[in-house]
Amino acid sequence: MPHVKPNEVDDPAKYSREVLRARWRSRRKERQGGSFDVGTDGCDRGRWSGKRRVDESEITGEHDDEERDEGKHWRGRSSSLERGENNEGKQDGKPSSTSAAQEGNCSSMEAPEESNEEAEDMPSHRHPILSKLLHSSTSSCSSINLSSESDEVFSDIEDAMSKRKTFKKVSKGGEVLKLYSELEAKCLDCLMRDALRPFVPQYHGLVTRGEHCYIRLEDLLNGLRRPVIMDCKMGVRTFQEEELIKARTKPNMRSDMYQKMIKVDPSAPTAEEHAQKGVTKWRYLQWRDTTSSTSTLGFRIEGIMMEDGTVQRDFRKIQTLSQVTEALLYFTRNQLETLNAYHSRLLDLKDALRSSQFFRNHEVIGSSLLFVHDHNKASVWMIDFGKTMPLPDLKELQHSVPWVEGNREDGYLIGLTSILTERRG
């Protein structure tokens, strides 16, 4: 355990960083032949979301697993740690020539931020809260690993985790950067001219850092003190129809997803999948949807971060409204004011969705509602449009009817209604 000065205990984030920093040091020492300091709390680490993130060690020179969370767990259960490799490459981070032209030349849109080199000397620019969220993912990722230090820094499980730790970074000035994806940038651009604008982080265009391009977004946690955060992935499915077609026509067996699957339920894969030790991405995503509340309630809780910085992801198997209610009451600590503020924001969102042209003609897949509150404010935001697609041929969606292959319905409003219903119950 690190030496902790008394005043550091008053600052949990700092204390947590110190503890984790010490663990990282001891882990590195062990790799170099020294002793291994096992966590003293006996808990797995809670991890949550944030695949597309940039390793802040790039910016600050520190190592991002220092900020991972030690898991105190919702209802005392341990969250699972998953590992694996993504075999399917993604093209995020480098705009195509057309998209770059559309968004403006990335490198000519420099934000007023520090360069990587400057930032290395300025660790105070880190965003401790966001970095907790971003560093607590359970999933594997095809992202480019920007950090040459990761092999040294991460343990076996963390080696796998590190493959997805490169997507987002934090900057000063009330903005966060997310690795560029053409689909997401186009959506955000559209959303800035839509009725949904007040429910989406403000989009400030693109910026280049090193060899990658990023989307500049309003930091939704800016100005909040010890915020409590919940990420709910919306919709009755989290896979695109394209993923289903690909699984049929050009199946790519993902061993990382197979591993994640058997960790939760060894009997879930078919005999063939067991033999191949792999599942297609569609199969994994569909399994996640049907074993959580996604398929039935139209949303699932991906993770919750409490005010002390602990991140909890033990909601994978939640399927009923009463379980969701329990989680939400825990998240809000039963505070009526907070619950009411969320409720009224969600009603406003529902109205805005009704009048949104963007919503009418987009298939919204894998997008989240981010619930954020502190002691005097609560709000809900729509985030993550990386898999949100415009519909062809002036087609429009209802968002409130079940999905059947080909209809492209996403069930977003089914999820929103479930959340609102839960609140009434």
Ligand SMILES: Nc1ncnc2c1ncn2[C@@H]1O[C@H](COP(=O)(O)OP(=O)(O)OP(=O)(O)O)[C@@H](O)[C@H]1O
């Ligand atoms: N504008 C923002 N301001 C503050 N925090 C944000 C913002 N956008 C995202 N986050 C945080 O980062 C997390 C991940 O964001 P997002 O879902 O957009 O990333 P992703 O890499 O696409 O993740 P996923 O693994 O869900 O596909 C969110 O759960 C949220 O906590």
Ligand SMILES: O=P(O)(O)O[C@@H]1[C@H](O)[C@H](O)[C@@H](OP(=O)(O)O)[C@H](OP(=O)(O)O)[C@H]1O
């Ligand atoms: O639920 P988990 O266990 O965290 O699994 C991940 C989750 O379903 C993400 O939504 C998905 O990314 P997309 O939605 O962006 O496809 C990711 O795929 P990936 O590994 O291909 O990134 C999965 O690994």
